[in-house]
Amino acid sequence: MQMMTDAREDPGVAASPALTLGPRSGLPGLRGRVGGGRRLDPGRATAPSWARVARSLRILPVLSTLFVGCTDPPLESETTATATMPPSTMPYDPSMGGGVTGYATGGQEEPTTGPDPTTGEPPPPMCDDALKRCAYEFTYPDMGETSVEVMGSFAPDGWTKGAAMTSDGNTWRVTVPIPWDTAVQYKLRIDGSMTWIPDPNNPDQVDDGFGGYNSVLQPMTCEEFTCEAGSCAVDQEGAFDWRDAIIYFVFVDRFNNGDPGNDALTGVETAADWQGGDWAGVTAKIEEGYFNELGVNTLWLTVPMNNTSDDGLGTDGHLYSAYHGYWPTDLTQTEEHFGTLAELQALVAAAHAADLKVILDYAMNHVHVTAPVYADNPDWFNPNDNGNGGDCVCGAGCSWDGADGERCWFTDYLPDFNFSNQAARDYSVNNAIQWIKDTGADGFRLDAVKHIKIEWLTDLRARVKADIEPMSGQHFYMVGETFTGDKPTINKYVGCDKLDGQFDFPLRMQMAYNVLMRQGTMTELADFFDGNNNYYNGGAAVMSTFIGNHDIPRAIHLAEDTPVWNNQWADGKDKAWNDKPGLPGGAAAFERLGLSFTILYTTLGAPLVYYGDEVGMPGAGDPDNRRFMQWTNYSSGQSWLLGHIQDLGASRAAHPALRRGSYTRLGADADTMAYSMAGEGETVWVALNRSDAAKSVGGLPAMALKDELSGETIDGPTVMVPARSARILVAP
CATH class of the missing domain: 3.20.20.80 (Glycosidases)
Incomplete structure (x- = not known):
């Protein structure tokens, strides 16, 4: 059923901010302890170098959550190439909107929480700390292994399913959503064997209860986080997600x-x-x-x-x-x-x-x-009367929006329930x-x-x-x-x-x-x-x-x-x-x-x-x-x-990562765009080209990648994408 689009668009969500230093660390958006248990303090001469820290930990900007939402097309004040805004008014047409159901808005309801009056940005979305996740990149040097997985407490099934790492020939990597301000225990599983090892790059360890040790990732928070969902779902085995x-x-x-x-x-x-x-x-x-x-x-x-x-x-x-x-x-x-x-x-x-x-x-x-039901219970319905001597048809005697929007009739033959x-x-x-x-x-x-x-x-x-x-x-x-x-x-x-x-x-x-x-x-x-x-x-x-x-x-x-x-x-x-x-x-x-x-x-x-x-x-x-x-x-x-x-x-x-993973922007220009979806123990990379000519798309891992659509195996970090096409890339 169609509603007319609104005269004023929401200011929209601005592009992801540039990386900024977290208030207590020398890493972008990171607070708390990281890596091998050393506290990062920008004020201390003993703080680890960027190069050394980067080898063991990278906090990446998280650009989405585990569920999709939406924002508005950009306003002219935000970009020089702007999407066309919806029209401000249109009369109700019973041939529209789900086929003669139509409804419209000629105005705009006031947001329940408005944008920042200075920046114009919308308020930050609410998320309970228990649902927040920070993107953490585990790394391990490539020494000829055929596979490496991170197993741990970062996810409910992390000790049984784990997260598969991918290698560029020098380093195995995987980015995993880490629970907010919560210590994480983990191990590395090499070549699918039953022998799991602690992270050699992380000296923080605890007894695993079986005569060995688990590596420990100390509690961390981040300025950009994903919001794990699940509170709305039925918590029962076998329930459809x-x-x-x-x-x-x-x-x-x-x-x-x-x-x-x-x-x-x-x-x-x-x-x-x-x-x-x-x-x-x-x-x-x-x-x-x-x-x-x-x-x-x-x-x-x-x-x-x-x-x-x-x-x-x-x-x-x-x-x-x-x-x-x-x-x-x-x-x-x-x-x-x-x-x-x-x-x-x-x-x-x-x-x-x-x-x-x-x-x-x-x-x-x-x-x-x-x-x-209308004939028997007329008091259950809003009267077709605007109180000023006219009808209360939406867009005629009454407005489509505000309080009128909840009482107006779409046409004079569709009585409106008064709930x-x-x-x-x-x-x-x-x-x-x-x-x-x-x-x-x-x-x-x-x-x-x-x-x-x-x-x-x-x-x-x-x-x-x-x-x-x-x-x-x-x-x-x-x-x-x-x-x-x-x-x-x-x-x-x-x-x-x-x-x-x-x-x-x-x-x-x-x-x-x-x-x-x-x-x-x-x-x-x-x-x-x-x-x-x-x-x-x-x-x-x-x-x-x-x-x-x-x-x-x-x-x-x-x-x-x-x-x-x-x-x-x-x-x-x-x-x-x-x-x-x-x-x-x-x-x-x-x-x-x-x-x-x-x-x-x-x-x-x-x-x-x-x-x-x-x-x-x-x-x-x-x-x-x-x-x-x-x-x-x-x-x-x-x-x-x-x-x-x-x-x-x-x-x-x-690929569950496409349905439940975390989105990360890898790059974009006039005609191309690349992003990854990581989670559920895998990473999927997507390269898009809207142009009428083939284009190269970069920002991908420097490794062999299999295209799910064409079946080809191609090498990153830059791939050629045909005209008006895409590549969905996974580790072979």
Whole structure:
């Protein structure tokens, strides 16, 4: 469901600051004791030299956390090559926003905590000390070993799994997140043997209880840290880690028709009418193995509740049906065009049998005016009255933002729930819980969260924790939709007592600008990531990252040699009914879209694939971006993109560091960018090139590296990356 973007962007998170000396040490951002137990004191003549210290310890700047968040596209005051800002106002159009669900913001909510008035930087993200981690580089001289691992107390499984080191021919190295202000015991495991040795470069040792010694890394803190998550998750063996999710958005009515018997039409134009997709069709694709082969593991399904059979007039003069699912009438019954409750239950069962999770879209903000709950309980709804003799339709008699935003009606036929009313809130939360119990769903995508009282979210989360998770033994994932570039607004609804995360709209817009449209520089994108990953819920959020969805034009058109729209925030409505864009020819647009997916699949968060984007389907704004799924007759570019996304899914599944590791920026320039993801006992290096010519990318380790995408083995520290391409590099 679409919300208009905001008139004023958040000042944004500035690029990572230059390395500074910590207050008690001669190392960047380091306090406490390091290395062989000697206290580093810049005021003492006996302080170790930089060269000697560097051989045993390096604290590296940590540029993200274990979970992805987002920041805003840069403002003109921040960079000379700036992304286009979202428009300030736009009238509500019921043909937009999840298909006629649309909501908009013409203004801006005040941040709950504002930027520093002097620097303009946002406040530092909150993180409990128990969750903070400092990046520490272990080193060991290469003396011909075939493998070296660091085993220790730095992670819950550190003594059994450890962290594999890589060698440049002279030195073995690995960077590991170290618990904040906590002593760490460790050993080195050589060549996979059962004989483990203390670190010869670290004289601090303690008895290991078995007649030997463990090396000890003394407590340390750092100015730049990652924020380990986990407090929101179910602490039970076998519980799914939502950092591992790859989400596929199944827009049910436009996906696959498994039962022509439920294909009744409303009688409006085809693009805005029901087109026959249903749960039986989704189940068929599950059983065919389509999703497993694609490499996704989570399905997001459109709203399952029964919708009105009436049509609605959009501001563009076209009539729309409720095919999108956002005009609910009976909140207790399934949508007849999609199927029965038994068919939805069968879909979920088939998904679980195929190791797929299922997220249901849940629309809680409003109902259709014909809904019995509105007729029976009018006091549960905000009146369509602004108190000044006018209506309270969003963007007309009432504002989209502030207090009005929580009471305005999206249209005069969508009554808005008043969740200040406890009875209304209880009814809605009970309904949501019943849908979970009846279907066995694993999560919710929650619509239009900025337009509801936050108490609704906290009530739902409390009920989920009390009624659902103890029975399932699994964490119930809740991701919200807030279409804005303002981080404080997005973050307001994220927390262990609310949402696990939200859709990362600022990241999408930054990537569209820098990668698809080739505007600005890749340095801007790197700067974005520098301030990106530690923001939401202190870094503990599981944001969903994406390049396409149902409220914006198909991404392939921004990736064309000449983008169809020159603004990454464009809604594409100008071509939704006439002059519709066709499928691009050639390879370039598909390769640029593939490069964007590579970034999503090699950074933190739960990547989202909007149905059809895996083959670069064309489409302008809503409803043209919801054409029926293309299953056959792919062009060469489409076939390549499909295979590429399958390869990305396999790579992400094979390398936990891509899903749970720590991000470190390695370099960036006008057209290239490099970073590493380290954790879970491995390091993965990623080199990107958006240019139309091959480019060399440096900053990589001086060692042989295997490219996960091409299968080549190439030598660092500089590699050649083909045009509009990337390399995902691992130790061979």
